[in-house]
Amino acid sequence: MQADFLKKKPRNNLLTITNPFCLLIKTRTPTMELNTIEKFLLIAHHPEKGRFKIPPIHFKYGIAGAILLELSLRKIISLKEARVVIEQQPVTIDPDYPIFEEIIQSIQLGHRLHKPRFWIQKFGRRPRKFKWIFLDGLAKKRLIRIKELKFLWIPYRRSYLIDTSSRQKLIYNLREVLIYKKPKTEADIAILGLVESCKMHSIIEPDRSKRKIVRQELKQILKESPISEILAATIKQIQMGEFKTGVGKIKFIEPVSHTETYSKIFTKVTFDKDDLTKTTLDMVLETGGYYSMNYQTIIHLLKEQDKEDLINEQIKFISQEMTIVSKKLENDNPKSFGYEPYKITAQVTSEDFVEKAGDKYLFKVGELIGPQQEMYQDNDRKLVLENDFKRSYHRELTVLIPDGYTITNLEKINIQNVYKEDGEIFFEFHSHYKIDGNTLTIICDEYYTVLEIPTTIFEEYRKVINSAADFNKLTLVLEM
Structure with missing residues (x-):
């Protein structure tokens, strides 16, 4: 007898799985099925440690920008006269993430239309909430594992990549687009906008000598998507507004001797x-x-x-x-x-x-x-x-x-x-x-x-x- 869970109708235009052995493959969600926020989290995540590779200020506005970009890719929002407007109100955007309905409702209930800067700053105030909602989603897709820990009876969580290959595929795909002129999709451009605004160039291209090419290509590609270009520029402006400038020096801090720890x-x-x-x-x-x-x-x-x-x-x-x-x-x-x-x-x-x-x-x-x-x-x-x-x-x-x-x-x-x-x-x-x-x-x-x-x-x-x-x-x- 075929198991009931194999008889369910497909969702989101996915193929119906009739062979139970294929179920094991499906649980490893291909990168093409990930949304913009999930891709951003995987790329920004450290491949081995339970943390992210980008600074907190880049992270919090990056995830806010990723949310708007995802809604734009789904044709739910657009820009009219440089302001965010709702194009359509779907009944269910994504059953895995009810948070999208809350975000859209928040945009709809505004007394007036706002520029992207307003929404990026607003959603950027809740980075922890959005981070764990989408990390929990990646955990369900078996791309990361979440470790529940305690320090002095204070609970906290850490996320770790289960398989770094999904992250590597995303990075490799973006590198192919930037350096080897591979045909790009709207989803690629959206992620590249986040790479530019959150300064993730070194993640995409570790070779310092090639980063100049990467930066030049990014500027050209973003011109093909006005909303990606505007959101990327907006995120950078907000981040710069939170920085205090000064003359800095980079020095190596000598580690403490083994006799002192x-x-x-x-x-x-x-x-x-x-x-x-x-x-x-x-x-x-x-x-x-x-x-x-x-x-x-x-x-x-x-x-x-x-x-x-x-x-x-x-x-x-x-x-x-x-x-x-x-x-x-x-x-x-x-x-x-x-x-x-x-x-x-x-x-x-x-x-x-x-x-x-x-x-x-x-x-x-x-x-x-x-x-x-x-x-x-x-x-x-x-x-x-x-x-x-x-x-x-x-x-x-x-x-x-x-x-x-x-x-x-x-x-x-x-x-x-x-x-x-x-x-x-x-x-x-x-x-x-x-x-x-x-x-x-x-x-x-x-x-x-x-x-x-x-x-x-x-x-x-x-x-x-x-x-x-x-x-x-x-x-x-x-x-x-």
């Missing part, structure tokens, strides 16, 4: 003499630089209960099953940021880190450094990896070995992976130990001194990242 853990482990599966951890957690910025600068603004919950969550990052016996927070004043580390001292008890196996005890010491990033995939890296900042980690674990017991596999602690160029260390993970009587001290140092990781050394970077993940899985064996 750090995370340190000092933990003393004591075993219960009557039951070795029970442990007491005396912990000192310190962070500085970018790692402490999000806490030191705002934690004083939180309500007491929220502050308490945040501190508990930071202590329990190793294991949620730990019981907090005592805790103390230091340097939580914004004035401490950049001068003193954000510091938590705590004592906890846990039964998570030791398991009994016959007459032996398995001590999961690696888990005391907390969860670690893993990069075990076999895929080849295609692009340069960019770190947000240089950073370092120091973990010092002091283990009081119970009387009568020895650890039989201490050599597993020794892990080292390092990458150097011309004697300069780029990144390293090194764990080692020393033992003095019944006191075992384990030291793990990990640091990254460069921001950009070229594909040529990515495998070396992956080895260092995975060294920390390997240590996280380390289990020591205690025997009588």
Whole structure:
């Protein structure tokens, strides 16, 4: 029996799908089915990160212009005597975007006809609303994914491209029109107007030497569509009106040293003499630089209960099953940021880190450094990896070995992976130990001194990242 959803009548002149295997293809919406706003969002979106590549001022007026251009392409609005007028009022413009009806109604209810500048400024005041309406639409078409996140219990969203090929096809098509004189459509001209007004030339043509050609062609092409030319010019005028001009200089800002952005853990482990599966951890957690910025600068603004919950969550990052016996927070004043580390001292008890196996005890010491990033995939890296900042980690674990017991596999602690160029260390993970009587001290140092990781050394970077993940899985064996 054929599924009901395959029997529905086609919409928007799309072909009826009778073969269920074709449904998988249809869900990957071809770029020709995208509207102007969706195309603008895809082109302006960063191919890898959850953000856009154009400045906010270009984005907010760009999306407003894209809305008017889309209505113009659908023959719903036009310009008469340089003012926006409604040509027709369709019953349903786009069932996927009811917002179009709201926009048209807003234009219709105006007391008088307005120039494009008025509507671009009006719609430009609500860029966030329009952005997420159309990003949600792209998510339904499986071109992007939206990630729901929280920062200090404040929800926010990020969008990421699922498949960059749709974006690349759009850019490639525009480049063909501009550089190789490919026949253009009205939809192409509309998008090119946004490229010109929002200064997306470098996105369309990365080669700086060809951008002059791109700019010259854009000016000629826009003359073929008066409304696209007028809207592009209007958007640029509004953007310039919001800028304060001055004499500027471009300088490279040196990144902060890896020693100034750090995370340190000092933990003393004591075993219960009557039951070795029970442990007491005396912990000192310190962070500085970018790692402490999000806490030191705002934690004083939180309500007491929220502050308490945040501190508990930071202590329990190793294991949620730990019981907090005592805790103390230091340097939580914004004035401490950049001068003193954000510091938590705590004592906890846990039964998570030791398991009994016959007459032996398995001590999961690696888990005391907390969860670690893993990069075990076999895929080849295609692009340069960019770190947000240089950073370092120091973990010092002091283990009081119970009387009568020895650890039989201490050599597993020794892990080292390092990458150097011309004697300069780029990144390293090194764990080692020393033992003095019944006191075992384990030291793990990990640091990254460069921001950009070229594909040529990515495998070396992956080895260092995975060294920390390997240590996280380390289990020591205690025997009588």
